[in-house]
Amino acid sequence: MITKWAIILPFIVAFIIPMIRSKLKKTHIGWIALIVPIVLFIALLRFIPQVAAGKVYEHTWQWIPSLDLSFTTYLDGLSMLFALLITGMGALVILYSIFYLSQKEALHKFYCYLLIFMTAMLGVVFSDHFIMLYFFWELTSVSSFLLIAFWHHRKASRRGAQKSMLITVSGGVAMLIGFLMIAHMTGSYSIREAIQIMPTELTNTLFIPAMVLVLLGAFTKSAQFPFHIWLPDAMEAPTPVSAYLHSATMVKAGIYLVARLTPLFAINQSWFWTVTIVGLMTMFWGSFNAVKQTDLKALLAFSTISQLGIIMSLLGMGSLVYVFGYSPATVIYTQAGFAALFHLLNHATFKGALFMMVGIVDHEVGSRDIRRLGGLMSIMPFTFTIAMIGSLSMAGIPFFNGFLSKEMFFEAALRIQQADLYSSTAMLSIIPVIVWVGSVFTFIYCTILIVKTFFGSKDKLPRDRKIHEAPKGMLISPFILVTLVVIMFFVPNFFARYLFSPAMLSLYPNTGTMEQLTPHIAAWHGFNTPLLMTIAVVIIGVILFKLLPKWRGIYNTLPERFTLNVLYDRGQNEVENVGRFMTNLYMTGSIRHYIIYIYLFFIVVVGGYFIKSDSFAFDMTKNAPIEWYEISLMAVMIIAAILILRAKSRLTAVVLNGVLGFGVSIFFVLFRAPDLALTQLVVESVTTVLFLLCFTYLPEWKKEDTPKYTKLINMAIALSAGVLVVILSFAVLHYDEFKTISGFFENAYELAGGANIVNTILGDFRAFDTMLEVVVLLTAGIGVYTLIKLKPRKERKKNEDQ
Known part of the structure; x- marks a missing residue:
């Protein structure tokens, strides 16, 4: 349990500190933060005799068992060494920062970031699950970014934070791919299980790629050559941050990863040569360049x-x-x-x-x-x-x-x-x-x-x-x-x-x-x-x-333009230039162009699949007969759609668009889907009203002088997309290459306790999707609220400047 609470406690206190800062008028908020690493350090000391005797403490919390995702932590000799380093140095750094940083600084943010970083580092060294380790690994990059950019009014601080973030996160993504390869080879996301299984996978074609990708993550985080260039720029952070992150903890995360996974990969000589050579190059290059520096940090x-x-x-x-096997020699x-x-x-x-x-x-x-x-x-x-x-x-x-x-x-x-x-x-x-x-x-x-x-x-x-x-x-x-x-x-x-x-x-x-x-x-x-x-x-x-x-x-002797920092800056500029060029190609500001891109992608991908796979086949003989009122309703909708293109006023276009929407809702009624029909009616009514409300603010209707070839292109794309949707609808009815999932949802009452299948799908089976939709709305709402709150500040500042 010590491992779980060691990770959770700093995270909880990190969010409490900003809330209580207003109540601590005379007390330095750093004294509150100092309690966390001291308590954890003392708690870990109690386990030293047992760990020294070879005992391992494990705790597992099941998260998504079906995906083999669990929050498994364990305390052994290696994680104990790093955990004591993280908490012990954390206590000393926080004590030092209390006297180093001015009370005028945003101390609540500083200690919040610092404790989140402590959580991330403890999560890295305690995790026994590759995905959980990666989560905490990237959390160290995010929290270190915030700490390096703590003095964000300085351009050098922002630049150093961005540089460290880009390099370490890029290595982290490579490491994640390596972890997925390891899990594929061993059939397990557990680090300890993978260590036991991996020697049997030595000849696997994924072994060397997985090793290289994992080492990329370790080398970028631990500032090994040639990825070391982010560390000197990170010195723009406050000195307590440099003492904690960049000498004792964060840069040691890469060391920890190599130490932890040495039993996994070291049976292959490539591990020895890669780790040793990169380490020696880093050792020499770092010491050689340290001599010429004029800044102490x-x-x-x-x-x-x-x-x-x-x-x-x-x-x-x-x-x-591991190469030669253990023996007295x-x-x-x-x-x-x-x-x-x-x-x-x-x-x-x-x-x-x-x-x-x-x-x-x-x-x-x-x-x-x-x-x-x-x-x-x-x-x-x-x-x-x-x-x-x-x-x-x-x-x-x-x-x-x-x-x-x-x-x-x-x-x-x-x-x-x-x-x-x-x-x-x-x-x-x-x-x-x-x-x-x-x-x-x-x-x-x-x-x-x-x-x-x-x-x-x-x-x-x-x-x-x-x-x-x-x-x-x-x-x-x-x-x-x-x-x-x-x-x-x-x-x-x-x-x-x-x-x-x-x-x-x-x-x-x-x-x-x-x-x-x-x-x-x-x-x-x-x-x-x-x-x-x-x-x-x-x-x-x-x-x-x-x-x-x-x-x-x-x-x-080495020209400045050939240094790694200059090459990094040039590479970043080129990436930005290419990105800007590509963005300008398609971000034209024309809605018509954006719709064309969407439909062309749909036509090429879906249509290309149909042509290549020869999947288009359907049989109309088994379908229910088409009634005359269905044909009549469809004819009304087709006429309405054609008339929209010929409409000469906005009111006419909106009314005809409403005919299409209400026609679809009538089809839902005919096909006995009242929930969908009600939803369609509500949405169509609201959008129609909104259109009418906006008429006051819209410019005067003018007939566009559109070239004839543009109209032909629009018509070709529209017809192609429409025909493809019809073909797709017919093909789906008789496509039996994959097993249908409808049978699973028919058992909705037993699985989710809901009698309405549609509601159950939205509320239970698609719970994560629905939750993410709500998160998007919440994020957009926070953005709107922030803009509203910032506008008076800008206007006030503008008035003060005047």
């Missing part, structure tokens, strides 16, 4: 991209266990998966602290531009301490948790060379080189972050502000995080026992025991190769930092 954005690449590549390396690959989970938590601690530190600098100094900073160490000593611990941990320096997971990263990159992957030895030997070079750039940008911000002269600081240390409340959250950075270095095996080991059972189910899958973490292993690589990183990093002005020009 942009630097942290590219560093986040790089760190996500590290975690992704480690998951790829760890998947080799292949257990070394599981250590790469362990390092991924370890670095996942390490990154959340030091990167969350660094984002908060940058927010403090921006809040107090009024600038994030490195070129305008310097000498802040003596002015902001506590902030400097946070920055120093976080940066040294990210650089992989001893006495901080980042050093331990970075050493394991080096070890995994070295051991991967031992893998016997046919003729790929040369490619595998490049992996440690890429890892080491990326680590050198990581050390350089960490040094830039510290030296350029806190050391040097204070002359570049703004002189119009009195710079001082941040308020104590703003320092609490980052200090908790950097404290964890230090504690995790000294007692890493405590966290491994209760957090990482249970998660390993989810990453490698049905392989080894928890003890076999969990390596012992030690800070000192002697002077081994990973330690020598670290020493080399520090030495070369210091040298390159000192010589930075001399080699920084390499960033100008």
